[in-house]
Amino acid sequence: MEGWISLGSAAVPCLMACDTYVCSKHELGCKATPRQSFSASTIVSSESDCATVMSSPTHSTHSHTRSSSSSSSPPSTSSSGFTSDDPEHDESVTTVDEQPLLDPELYKKYGEVELNNGMRMPSIALGTWLAEGAECSFAVAYAIKIAGYRHIDAAWHYGNETDIAKGIEAAGVPRSELFLTSKLWSTHHDRVEEALDETLRNLGTDYLDLYLINWPVALNPNGNHPIFPLLRSGRRDVSYTSDIRETWKAMEAMVRKGKARAIGVSNFSKPNLEKVLSVATIVPAVNQTEIHLFNPEHKLVEFMREKGIVPQAHTPLGASRSPLFNHPAVLNLSKKYSALPSEIVLGYLLAKGIPVAPKSANPERIDSNYVGAFAAAPNLDKDDLEELDAVASVGWQRRFFTPPWPVELGFENWPEMQLSCKLPKRQAGGAVKISQCPCAFPS
Numbered sequence: 001m002e003g004w005i006s007l008g009s010a011a012v013p014c015l016m017a018c019d020t021y022v023c024s025k026h027e028l029g030c031k032a033t034p035r036q037s038f039s040a041s042t043i044v045s046s047e048s049d050c051a052t053v054m055s056s057p058t059h060s061t062h063s064h065t066r067s068s069s070s071s072s073s074p075p076s077t078s079s080s081g082f083t084s085d086d087p088e089h090d091e092s093v094t095t096v097d098e099q100p101l102l103d104p105e106l107y108k109k110y111g112e113v114e115l116n117n118g119m120r121m122p123s124i125a126l127g128t129w130l131a132e133g134a135e136c137s138f139a140v141a142y143a144i145k146i147a148g149y150r151h152i153d154a155a156w157h158y159g160n161e162t163d164i165a166k167g168i169e170a171a172g173v174p175r176s177e178l179f180l181t182s183k184l185w186s187t188h189h190d191r192v193e194e195a196l197d198e199t200l201r202n203l204g205t206d207y208l209d210l211y212l213i214n215w216p217v218a219l220n221p222n223g224n225h226p227i228f229p230l231l232r233s234g235r236r237d238v239s240y241t242s243d244i245r246e247t248w249k250a251m252e253a254m255v256r257k258g259k260a261r262a263i264g265v266s267n268f269s270k271p272n273l274e275k276v277l278s279v280a281t282i283v284p285a286v287n288q289t290e291i292h293l294f295n296p297e298h299k300l301v302e303f304m305r306e307k308g309i310v311p312q313a314h315t316p317l318g319a320s321r322s323p324l325f326n327h328p329a330v331l332n333l334s335k336k337y338s339a340l341p342s343e344i345v346l347g348y349l350l351a352k353g354i355p356v357a358p359k360s361a362n363p364e365r366i367d368s369n370y371v372g373a374f375a376a377a378p379n380l381d382k383d384d385l386e387e388l389d390a391v392a393s394v395g396w397q398r399r400f401f402t403p404p405w406p407v408e409l410g411f412e413n414w415p416e417m418q419l420s421c422k423l424p425k426r427q428a429g430g431a432v433k434i435s436q437c438p439c440a441f442p443s
């Protein structure tokens, strides 16, 4: 059964209606009467799953409160951690398990990374791409209030910043305890402050913890679409007059104005990082780019570390229906350490000091991507990490996120794109490689 509940000012869907989940919703503000004690391991993913209680093998139950991430303090535990204004809510029934979510030492080791300006960034962010509307608000509220996330990864072009704001508001955690990242979209490279102001309004905050240039390519701000302006050929309408170095200077101004505490980039290869570094008075704090088992970016990561830039992994799980989870090395380690494959995949990156932004709108997966990933990281020893590090180089190299930018991005292993290009298509009778398309590059 699907319904709606009020989560603060956010209306979010009652995604599940069985007793166990009603209880967790109740703790988020749902008025339904809980009939069973709540624990994260008893969250079910649909009504039909009510009979089949699922749990991660790495953890049974846990409580869900955190102290401030900015102080590097480990998660605190609470016997409740939630308030309820429902008179029918019997605290003795809905008590939360006393087992701490994370060992303080574990959190100390993997929970945060230090940025080059001294700030501490929570190393697991909730990804939000393709999370929409009430489902997005619910995922954010759940991640913060129940699962314990303190870092939300947003972007203007996902179109859901206001949904994220509703989730944040519903979670009720002070802004100072959250780490909010968002990104400058490509049609906004020449109006950084205006774009950031809009993002701040959308997110209901007056500063971001981290603002990233989403891609190193500017698109025509006055083109035929606000997000993806296209030329008649079908290729993206790139603004060749825009200079990424000027955009970076405008980003730096946002730090001076107090609108962003840290700034960085996203999807920047070594050549593009070098371009920015050539003018930077503030070295990018982070480069969020596709990093995972099949695309480990060893050389780029090494370069970033030399420059004091934190590599952050987007698409860390390998996107939806991920083939990473079926790789033999992952399956072996999953069995060896009684961890879910997804937890091994994320734990691998955490163990290498690479923060991650896994996306999920599913409560159980939101949980396991956090506590399960932290639990998996220390189990992976040197041999395990070496084995995982070598996977891509022995035939598994693969990217999952390769938008059709009609410019050279400078990445290794970026596939030759196929674009819709009318002239050669007609001539050749099929799609053409970007380099063969006469309209792909300016002369």
Ligand SMILES: NC(=O)c1ccc[n+]([C@@H]2O[C@H](COP(=O)([O-])OP(=O)(O)OC[C@H]3O[C@@H](n4cnc5c(N)ncnc54)[C@H](OP(=O)(O)O)[C@@H]3O)[C@@H](O)[C@H]2O)c1
Pocket (backbone or CB within 6 Å): 126, 127, 128, 129, 130, 153, 154, 214, 266, 267, 288, 289, 313, 314, 315, 316, 317, 318, 319, 320, 321, 342, 343, 357, 358, 359, 360, 361, 362, 365, 366, 368, 369, 401
């Ligand atoms: N900077 C950039 O250009 C850029 C590009 C791409 C992504 N990102 C950021 O990185 C985040 C993550 O990337 P992504 O969303 O592309 O891919 P991802 O996090 O690698 O994978 C997300 C997919 O995996 C599923 N999933 C999540 N947890 C799972 C688990 N434990 N077991 C099985 N399936 C699971 C999700 O479905 P459910 O929701 O149903 O769980 C979703 O379909 C984005 O949301 C965004 O914030 C940034």
